[in-house]
């Protein structure tokens with residue numbers, strides 16, 4: 527060993543000694559060690575993606591602000607490290623969010639969001655958990671604690687959901703993938719994950735919770751309390767807080783009130799008549815099976831030329847009960863109907879449960895949504911057939927009808943009755 531090398535090795539040994547002696551001190555000083563619980567907070571959206579936008583507030587900014595507030599509060603506890611999947615206003619893919627959490631050794635990923643609804647009539651807090659079997663119980667418990675906290679600060683409990691994919695994605699165990707990308711990618715990274723929709727940005731009722739600092743403070747405290755109580759975290763010289771529990775559960779509060787947990791079933795849908803104009807009017811015949819009444823049916827057509835989509839809502843003046851119904855729909859203007867292909871049919875019933883029928887690999891495949899305890903089930907009995915061609919205008923309609931006919935083939939899957947859990 528020459529002199530240079532000797533000096534270098536002495537230097538290295540010294541440095542290792544310094545590190546091993548002082549590293550524990552450093553670890554104590556920051557309160558972070560390798561054994562700590564790692565919470566990944568994922569501020570939803572960012573960069574080009576604004577999320578909801580109401581009262582001059584962009585959801586992406588609100589998500590980040592709240593995540594930082596929750597992070598600060600959680601770091602007051604011992605034995606916990608809190609990381610954010612984005613610290614600034616940037617584009618981060620859903621996969622990358624899960625990947626960043628995974629690299630930091632996250633024990634859980636909580637995706638922070640604020641909600642908005644098409645009708646602008648919804649309000650309250652809701653959580654979406656992964657449908658994956660592996661973390662089900664854990665997520666349901668934390669979800670219960672979060673909803674309990676949200677109820678405590680006066681928000682209405684809009685429910686706990688788990689939603690399966692509308693595409694054909696399956697996990698290796700054969701179960702359906704998660705509908706929400708951030709949950710799907712987290713599950714595939716081995717991280718339990720949940721989306722927290724804190725309240726509705728388009729709701730007058732919820733406005734004070736996101737539009738004022740005091741409101742945001744309440745939300746941040748609710749998140750931190752629930753997480754701390756769930757994991758039994760303590761602040762120095764304090765005991766762990768009791769977890770709060772939700773008082774209402776269910777896919778929706780309505781499902782609880784009405785004690786009904788089944789998604790609607792679309793038996794068939796036929797385009798009977800179409801006047802070929804744009805804007806135009808069409809008549810569809812639908813056969814459904816449902817115990818509380820179907821409140822919404824919508825059809826998504828995809829333009830095969832430019833990939834754009836348009837959605838048609840069937841005009842339901844009142845909810846439809848089991849049986850066959852004729853329903854009209856108005857087509858929006860400026861459409862090249864002949865270039866469009868039916869790609870999806872969505873059905874909601876009065877208690878807010880839905881069934882989706884998605885075109886995949888040339889077939890219409892139906893999925894049902896689950897209730898709050900993850901008992902989702904296959905719902906695919908739709909026969910998307912055109913029974914008769916009477917009174918159908920020839921202009922540009924053959925194509926659309928041909929396509930619907932092509933989609934009549936469907937895959938029959940085992941039907942599993944949804945479990946109804948104790949409430």
Ligand SMILES: [Zn+2]
Nearest residue numbers: 570577639640
């Ligand atoms: Zn969002």
